[in-house]
Amino acid sequence: MSIPADSTAIRPRVLLKVLIGAAIYVAAVRFLMWFVENHPDSRWRIPAVVAPIAATGILVAAAMLNARGMDERDLRVHLEALAFGFLASLVFVTTYSFLWLAGVVSMQFELLSIPMVIFWILGLGVALWRYR
Amino acid sequence: MKNRLRILRAEREWSQQELADRLHVSRQTVNSIENGRYDPTLPLAFRIARVFEQPIETIFEDEA
Numbered sequence: 001m002s003i004p005a006d007s008t009a010i011r012p013r014v015l016l017k018v019l020i021g022a023a024i025y026v027a028a029v030r031f032l033m034w035f036v037e038n039h040p041d042s043r044w045r046i047p048a049v050v051a052p053i054a055a056t057g058i059l060v061a062a063a064m065l066n067a068r069g070m071d072e073r074d075l076r077v078h079l080e081a082l083a084f085g086f087l088a089s090l091v092f093v094t095t096y097s098f099l100w101l102a103g104v105v106s107m108q109f110e111l112l113s114i115p116m117v118i119f120w121i122l123g124l125g126v127a128l129w130r131y132r
Numbered sequence: 133m134k135n136r137l138r139i140l141r142a143e144r145e146w147s148q149q150e151l152a153d154r155l156h157v158s159r160q161t162v163n164s165i166e167n168g169r170y171d172p173t174l175p176l177a178f179r180i181a182r183v184f185e186q187p188i189e190t191i192f193e194d195e196a
Contacts, residue, residue, distance in 0.1 A: 071157040073170050131164045 014066070015121070022117050025055060077127040084123030089116045134193040138166045140184045154183050 032048045039045065067078065092115050099105045141151050141162075148166075152159040155176065164170035165180075172180065181188045 071161050072173050072176060073161040073164055074158065076170070131170045132160075132167075 018117070021059070022113065025052070026111070026114065028052070028055070073131055077124065077131055080127040080130075081120055081123035084126065085116060085120035088119040088123070092119070133171045134168065134195055135165065136191050136193075137162070137180065140186070140191065141166075144184075151183070155179050 029052050032051060035042075035048050036045055042048075067075065070078065089112075093112060096105065096107075096112075100107045137151075141148070146154075148162045149159045152162045155162070156179075157176065161170065165172055177188055177192060181191060184191060
């Protein structure tokens with residue numbers, strides 16, 4: 001499955017930035033969790049907890065700006081990719097939650113974004129292949 | 133939906149990129165329409181008709 005280099009639906013450089021951003025995000029969240037757990041009396045505790053929300057907001061704004069520059073086929077590609085990513089993530093999170101309730105796995109909320117990104121990329125690949 | 137995009141483009145000796153630039157879409161979108169993998173929306177179909185100076189029904193053919 002090859003991704004066309006000139007498609008506005010996905011540019012390899014953008015995909016690389018998304019993956020690097022996701023990795024930095026997970027590392028930052030893990031650091032903030034360590035900070036919150038080990039500094040329970042710090043006045044920076046609450047800002048540290050809400051900091052990832054600001055980063056997520058910037059990501060959403062960047063994604064929306066990028067979507068405005070796409071043509072109709074590429075918007076369709078992303079709609080299908082997001083639909084797949086959302087529904088597959090829903091199935092994953094539900095399954096993970098039941099396994100957590102059963103005591104099979106430990107809950108690590110900060111890692112839930114990784115399968116979401118993976119499912120989105122999978123959906124993107126399928127949609128690009130369909131409208132190749 | 134079948135279409136005559138590839139034929140009309142070839143008659144004018146336009147590349148896919150040239151046609152894409154005239155339609156303000158990506159080359160990949162032109163390729164997808166030509167291969168019949170993507171059906172354009174009505175506004176884009178009208179733009180295609182204007183670019184080729186032909187009625188829509190002579191470019192697109194309903195397979196139903």
